[in-house]
Amino acid sequence: MERLQKYLARTGVSARRDAEQLILAGRVKVNxxxxxxxxxxxxxxxxxxxxxxxxKPEKLIYLLMYKPAGYVTTVDDPFGRPTVLSLLAGKVKERVFPVGRLDMNTEGLLLLTNDGELAMALTHPKHQFPKMYLALVRGTPNRSKLLELEKGILLEDGYTAPAKVVYKKPYGKNSWIEITIHEGRKRQVRRMFKKIGHPVLKLIRTRIGFLTGYGLKKGSFRYLTPQEVIKLKRYARSTRGE
Structure with a gap:
């Protein structure tokens, strides 16, 4: 026997937190x-x-995609915009959903799965699962501005957690900056750089935890290896203190 929201997460309907909302809304029947x-x-x-x-619970699958800009990170879109799931059409028979989000204009790595338990563990802020981005920003931030990002900066929804920030190289009058965060607030990286006066011109997620995009082209995906899945689950268990 298991809790209903956990069962729903295993079916691939949604992550567990979303499954809880389905239950509370009266959309779930048992017998x-x-x-x-x-x-x-x-x-x-x-x-x-x-x-x-x-x-019913499905076979669990785990995908790593390189999301191109121009796609929304949702299962469906009421405005008819292309979703990341359209990139899987005819290639993956199982129903999957994105783990976390990338905004429409951001490209880079995205996990997709039907394992709701793991998705919840990887997206919960307290678990501190790192995501690395490469940002092309306007102008050249000085060291004090980058230190603001590293220590945590005040946004409309509160202070951000400390980040790891590395200046990479100039690009004309602009700059490439590498930033690693472990939160998942909406448009967080873009808002952080805007707050210090250097708005993002282009944003790429280059790493999720230990996963990199090596060998992936824009719009392509691959299945995680069994070893990678085990490593992700070990991480999730360790953050829950199991």
Whole structure:
């Protein structure tokens, strides 16, 4: 027996936190009855439905994609914009969802999976899963400005956690800066550089934890190796104190 939200996460419907919202909204039935209790437990013989569709745990898969600019990091988009899932059409039969987000104009690495438990562990701020970006910013930030980013800077939604910042090289009158963060606030890197007066002109996510984009072209993806999946799960367990 396991909690309903964990079961839903294993079906690939959504990450566990989103599954909790589905339950609270009354969109989930167990054996024909609407269940709104987050602590409700289900077993293998129970019939679970979401919005009238029976769902069952799927084979877990893990993908690493190089997202091009111009794609939204959602399962679907009400405005008809292309989503990252359209890049998998006809290539991956399992339903997957993005782990975290990259804004439409940002390119680079993105994890996709149907493992809701792992997705929740990797996106929760307290787990401090690092993401590295390469940012082309306007002008040349001096060392004191970069130190502001390293120590944590005040944004509209509070102070950012300390970041690792490395000046890489000039690009005409502008600069390439490498920054590593472990939070996932909306448009965080762009807002951080804007706050110090050097807005981002181009942004690329180059690393997720230990995963790099070596060999990936824009719009392409690969399956994680079994060893990479084990390493990700070990990381998730260690951050939960297991």
């Amino acid at each position: 024909g009855r609407v269940v709104k209790e987050l602590g409700f437990k289900v077993g293998e013989n129970d019939v679970v439905e979401v919005d009238g569709r029976v769902v």
